[in-house]
Amino acid sequence: MTYKKSLILMLALCLLLSLCGCSGSSESGAPAEELPEEAGQVQYEYQLKAGETLEVRDTVFEEPVTVTVDPASTRDGPIDLRSGISFENCVFNSGLTLVGDYHAMVSLGAGCSFAEGSAVTCREATEGAAQEITLEDNLVKLLVSCQGVTVETDSALGVLSDGEDFTLNGTVYSKAELAPHTDFLGVYSIYEGGELNYIKLAIGEDDSVEFLN
Numbered sequence: 001m002t003y004k005k006s007l008i009l010m011l012a013l014c015l016l017l018s019l020c021g022c023s024g025s026s027e028s029g030a031p032a033e034e035l036p037e038e039a040g041q042v043q044y045e046y047q048l049k050a051g052e053t054l055e056v057r058d059t060v061f062e063e064p065v066t067v068t069v070d071p072a073s074t075r076d077g078p079i080d081l082r083s084g085i086s087f088e089n090c091v092f093n094s095g096l097t098l099v100g101d102y103h104a105m106v107s108l109g110a111g112c113s114f115a116e117g118s119a120v121t122c123r124e125a126t127e128g129a130a131q132e133i134t135l136e137d138n139l140v141k142l143l144v145s146c147q148g149v150t151v152e153t154d155s156a157l158g159v160l161s162d163g164e165d166f167t168l169n170g171t172v173y174s175k176a177e178l179a180p181h182t183d184f185l186g187v188y189s190i191y192e193g194g195e196l197n198y199i200k201l202a203i204g205e206d207d208s209v210e211f212l213n
Helices: 003-020
Strands: 045-048 053-057 065-069 083-088 096-099 104-108 120-123 141-144 149-153 157-161 166-168 171-173 184-192 195-203 209-211
Touching: 045 053, 045 083, 141 149, 149 157, 157 166
Parallel strands: 045 065, 053 083, 065 096, 083 104, 096 120, 104 141, 120 149, 141 157, 149 166
Antiparallel strands: 157 184, 166 171, 184 195, 195 209
8 A cells, every 4th residue: 555545544544533532522522412212212223314423322222223324424525424323331132234335433332232143234325335435435434342243244344443352254353462552453344356355454542553464
């Protein structure tokens, strides 16, 4: 990868991490919108509008959960169209599905958990979009801070961990082994030549990015 591409990626990741560091806040600094509880009913479908930031707390999901990113969150969309949803202290007993192409951050807080056999499944929202996505694009990202997360994807995706191991398409990635001295381990699934490849990154809050491949 060229120096120019690395620099572009580094700048994009730095911006991403600055947003991650403001967990529970929107990009404008205002508190994240918490979804209202309606007569004790649990919401399983989340339509994430472009630029919208949501927080879901203290919920046990017995049925599959789906988060769909607004197609207005496009490759060339401005920063204010980036979307985000944060799950805190949530239990996923039947899995979580993410549908989207660009401009979205989905965070799983340290208090979240997944039942045995329950996974995070990621799919593209627009047919063929995943084949065109590059590292320089603001693709969908999943921030993992809880244990036992299994991710299955056939689309372009960035998975970030600040400590816990995670499984991506059958391979276990350990921050302790791969990036013990940096703040985040990032593993990106990107198509190259029609095949899904995996790029490992050691990412620091000091704006550093190291390619581990």
